[in-house]
Amino acid sequence: MDATAPQSPAGLRTTPSWLLNQAATHAGRLISAGFAAHDLRGYHYRLLAALAESGPASQADLGRRCAIDRSDVVAAVNDLTGRGLVVRAPDPADRRRNVISLTEAGADEAHRMADTVARVQDDLLAPLSSAERDQLTRLLTRLLEHHSGH
Amino acid sequence: MDATAPQSPAGLRTTPSWLLNQAATHAGRLISAGFAAHDLRGYHYRLLAALAESGPASQADLGRRCAIDRSDVVAAVNDLTGRGLVVRAPDPADRRRNVISLTEAGADEAHRMADTVARVQDDLLAPLSSAERDQLTRLLTRLLEHHSGH
DNA sequence: CAGAAACGTTGGCTTCACCAACGTTGGTGG
DNA sequence: CCACCAACGTTGGTGAAGCCAACGTTTCTG
Numbered sequence: 001m002d003a004t005a006p007q008s009p010a011g012l013r014t015t016p017s018w019l020l021n022q023a024a025t026h027a028g029r030l031i032s033a034g035f036a037a038h039d040l041r042g043y044h045y046r047l048l049a050a051l052a053e054s055g056p057a058s059q060a061d062l063g064r065r066c067a068i069d070r071s072d073v074v075a076a077v078n079d080l081t082g083r084g085l086v087v088r089a090p091d092p093a094d095r096r097r098n099v100i101s102l103t104e105a106g107a108d109e110a111h112r113m114a115d116t117v118a119r120v121q122d123d124l125l126a127p128l129s130s131a132e133r134d135q136l137t138r139l140l141t142r143l144l145e146h147h148s149g150h
Numbered sequence: 151m152d153a154t155a156p157q158s159p160a161g162l163r164t165t166p167s168w169l170l171n172q173a174a175t176h177a178g179r180l181i182s183a184g185f186a187a188h189d190l191r192g193y194h195y196r197l198l199a200a201l202a203e204s205g206p207a208s209q210a211d212l213g214r215r216c217a218i219d220r221s222d223v224v225a226a227v228n229d230l231t232g233r234g235l236v237v238r239a240p241d242p243a244d245r246r247r248n249v250i251s252l253t254e255a256g257a258d259e260a261h262r263m264a265d266t267v268a269r270v271q272d273d274l275l276a277p278l279s280s281a282e283r284d285q286l287t288r289l290l291t292r293l294l295e296h297h298s299g300h
Numbered sequence: 301c302a303g304a305a306a307c308g309t310t311g312g313c314t315t316c317a318c319c320a321a322c323g324t325t326g327g328t329g330g
Numbered sequence: 331c332c333a334c335c336a337a338c339g340t341t342g343g344t345g346a347a348g349c350c351a352a353c354g355t356t357t358c359t360g
Contacts, residue, residue: 008215009203011264012196016271016283017177019290022217024174025348026297027167032315041315046162053159060338065158067172069318074340096325096338114161121166127296132289133166139278139286140169146277147176175317182346191346210307219349224309246307246356 027124034116038109043068043076045113048085048102052110056101058091085109177274184266188259193218193226195263198235198252202260206251208241235259 012018028042035041046066051057057065063073077100080086085106091097102110125133162168178192185191196216201207207215213223227250230236235256241247252260275283 008217009196009200011199011203012216013291014287015267016287016290017174017181017267017274019287019294020170020174020177023290023293024167024170026294027170028315028348031167043316046159049161050159053161058338066162067158067175068316070339071319071341072317094326094338098339117165117167124167124293124297127292128289135285136289137164137166137169139282139289140166140173141163142277143173143274144169144176147274178346179317193347208307218347220308221310221350222348244307244357248308 027120030120030123031117034120035113038113038116040079040109040113043072044080044085045117047073047076047080047100048106048110048113051086051100051102052107052114056099058097059100060097062100080106177270180270180274181267184270185263188263188266190229190259190263193222194230194235195267197223197226197230197250198256198260198263201236201250201252202257202264206249208247209250210247212250230256 008018031042035045043066046068047062050062050065054065059073059077060070062068062077063070066073068076077086077088077098081088083105084103087101087103088098089101091099125136128136158168181192185195193216196218197212200212200215204215209223209227210220212218212227213220216223218226227236227238227248231238233255234253237251237253238248239251241249275286278286
């Protein structure tokens with residue numbers, strides 16, 4: 001989809017939802033290219049990042065914090081346990097829950113992936129000045145707060 | 151993914167690629183909700199919009215302009231011809247090509263979908279002033295130009 | 301005129317986002 | 331106390347979207 005990039009229809013090109021979609025798609029390509037080196041995907045990173053930041057949590061909690069469906073958390077946690085990055089243990093205080101915790105390898109991987117993500121941001125935002133990056137971040141944050149804080 | 155929206159990890163919440171992803175995801179939800187009334191999806195709209203704007207075109211051309219893979223254009227055009235919104239005819243000037251043209255019904259549908267899209271933009275950008283909307287549009291446009299003009 | 305390139309098409313793959321349903325466990329109101 | 335409802339993990343499935351490889355046909359080029 002790259003090489004020859006003729007004019008998209010103006011009707012699309014100037015539409016914010018289209019711009020968001022395309023920018024996110026492009027960011028996604030950069031991100032997954034970065035993650036490929038770790039042999040992990042987006043869901044895995046979100047979970048590792050959440051655990052690295054806030055410590056052990058139940059799967060439902062992780063799902064809420066990472067905007068991942070409960071059922072998808074199951075599969076991703078399975079992957080992560082399979083790689084020894086995470087441990088799943090029943091919560092003694094509430095037997096409905098599993099407590100997910102980072103292993104040391106998992107904490108390491110979380111760090112490495114965070115580095116990768118940081119590098120990608122620089123790549124992604126290359127054309128923008130630091131003030132503009134802040135602008136963009138603020139605008140997007142307000143958009144999201146409005147549409148989810150409700 | 152909605153109701154309770156506790157704090158996402160700050161490590162994600164402040165990351166531009168995450169913000170883009172989330173904002174685009176949300177925009178996508180609004181857009182597909184709007185398109186559902188037309189019983190069409192994103193690819194269909196892109197193609198109709200391109201045809202409405204620039205007239206008949208080959209499938210490869212449409213794919214390039216709409217950022218849709220050639221193989222996906224085939225399927226989407228199949229759908230659209232099935233609904234009588236579009237006509238596929240061999241190009242007499244180049245027998246490798248098909249020329250895709252809007253029917254009248256297709257032109258009408260393109261208009262209606264454009265209206266839907268416009269309404270969604272208002273919804274999406276509700277929290278932003280008109281100056282801020284321009285800001286956002288400009289920033290995203292520059293991002294895309296940088297990353298595709300190359 | 302031979303080889304490279306473009307086109308349409310088939311068939312397949314992966315990621316992400318969702319949904320419905322089930323059995324289990326925990327909390328609550330009558 | 332117990333019936334009921336909510337939350338949790340899990341299974342299995344759906345669909346949109348973005349890709350890629352390969353093939354036969356047609357066109358362009360060296």
